[in-house]
Amino acid sequence: MSFASTSPGATSAAPSSDSTAHASNDVVDQDTPMSPEERKQKALEAKNAGNRYFLKDDFSQAKVLYSQSIALDPNVAAVYSNRAACELKLEQHGLAVEDATKAIELDPSFAKGYYRRASALLSILDPKGALPDLRMVIKLEPSNRIVRSQLEATQKLVRRMELEKAIRMDPGPPPSATAIEHLQHGTGNTEIRPDYDGPRLLTDTKDGTRTTAPVDGKPFLGQIDAAFIENMIEHFKEGKRIPNGMAWAIILGALRAFEKEPTMVDYTVEPGTTIDVVGDTHGQFYDFIHILSLTGPPSDTHAVLFNGDFVDRGSWSVEIALTIYAYKWLYPKTTLVNRGNHETSDMNKVYGFEGECKAKFGGEFTFKLFTESFIAIPLATLITSPTAPLPADALPKEASNSLAQTKPILDKATQRKRFFVVHGGLFSEDNVTFEDIQKVDRFKKQQPGQDGLMMELLWSDPQTAPGRGPSKRGVGFGFGPDITRAWCELNGVCAVLRSHEVRQGGYAEEHNGLCCTVFSAPNYCDSAGNLGAFARIDDKGTLVWRTFEAKPHPNIRPMAYANGPMGGLLA
Secondary structure, three states: OOOOOOOOOOOOOOOOHHHHHHHHHHOOOOOOOOOHHHHHHHHHHHHHHHHHHHHOOOHHHHHHHHHHHHHHOOOOHHHHHHHHHHHHHOOOHHHHHHHHHHHHHHOOOOHHHHHHHHHHHHHOOOHHHHHHHHHHHHHHOOOOHHHHHHHHHHHHHHHHHHHHHHHOOOOOOOHHHHHHHHHHHOOOOOOOOOOOOOOOOEOOOOOOOOEOOOOOOOHHHOEOEHHHHHHHHHHHHOOOOOOHHHHHHHHHHHHHHHHOOOOEEEEEOOOOOEEEEEOEOOOOHHHHHHHHHHHOOOEOOEEEEEOOOOOOOOOOHHHHHHHHHHHHHHOOOOEEEOOOOOOOHHHHHHHOHHHHHHHHHOOOHHHHHHHHHHHHOOOEEEEEOOOOOOOHHHOOOOEOOOHHHHOOOOOOOOOOOEEEEEOOOOOOOOOOOHHHHHOOOHHHHOOOOOOOHHHHHHHOEEOOOOOEEEOOOOOOEEEOHHHHHHHHHHHOOOEEEEOOOOOOOOEEEEHHHOEEEEEOOOOHHHOOOOOEEEEEEEOOOOEEEEEEOOOOOOOOOOOOOOOOHHHHHOO
């Protein structure tokens, strides 16, 4: 069989106005009286139109047309399977499981249905659930070498995850302690090769130069300044790497800063300054450094908040992570980081970051050290403006004019605007307060799991329907505009800023602007065609959106370091 690629090219991206206009010629009026033969013919036409949009990577519009075909003729397994392929592309993995299951019910011998259900289950980290479907594909098509290889890789992944679960019961010393010991004694492949021509950690400080504070009693951990970070970025742009020990020192520097922060960081914008909120960057390093050229890097007088998912999928996750971490080490108060659902070990094993660490540093130790640092990253940030907000008629023309910003919900005590920034979204229960969020022990829980506030902060998505609904992803849930308004009113928040999903324009003001999505990886995975965006908030709480296009990068495909089953299923 010929499998459509199930690479996650665009996530929950609304079709562009152009694609919607073009597709209007393909729309079928389902209420028009038709004979059974006419309905089947129109269903086939809608399916074929969907195939054309799928091949143009317009997965949202393809899904619309497949849905029309199903409405006209609900008994064709291939159309449910095709819609599942769109949902895999759109990261609607829960819906993909449902459609693939329907395809299998209609035709138990339809191999693509099993394959796509396996793809969806692997995407939501259920490799054990994917095994029976992969075995069925092999039973139906014994000569399919690709799926046989994926079955073997999935079996290895299941065994490995079970082994690691057992090891977690007795984890031994943390990787950070091991890294410090190696750096102190110059062991563990921490030495710098004679031919290394990149930036080096500082061993002394220059007068008037802003550097990281020396670590008491541990001079071997080094120090950095802004020049080091600038040189490191240029080094990375040339496709070069830094020595293991230097990378470990940077990770340790960020880890020390994260460990001092609460689960929800409370940041007040300094008078006369701004803070920029950057969404998912997903290993797209050349777009990431373009973002920094637009925002300006973090400094003593400028804050940048990176709202999670800076690793996985793209093939320069290491470079982005080390750059963010270096700034966090140097400017801990103004380099803010929220954890995303991809700063988790299980996702990293599937979507490429673990493989990238092994390829660029050799062995698995650096990945383990990153994993320890991810656990320490705060889960949310509350941005507070110290100055009274501008009235609606005084807002600059480039500012957001959503209802949430022209008639904002203010903090009752201070009458100031506050923004709650989180990677995923809101909660499955009402009346969750900031105090409840602060009580989440991220160090004890470590990974988000399948339920609870930590999972919801990292995984939930807004929906257009009121109330709450099942997640289209298969993890988390959807929350409607009424849920958002009630939560904002309860906590005195003018807007929830979140990331987690592609928006074709780079951002979207949803729920009357009370819930805004910002996504900062343009042309996501080299296929979505979306803009990137970031948000800028000043000391009055004025919100301005900035968008940008993708930048060229070396010819290395997304997911280049993804090993195992997803490297095949999602290539």
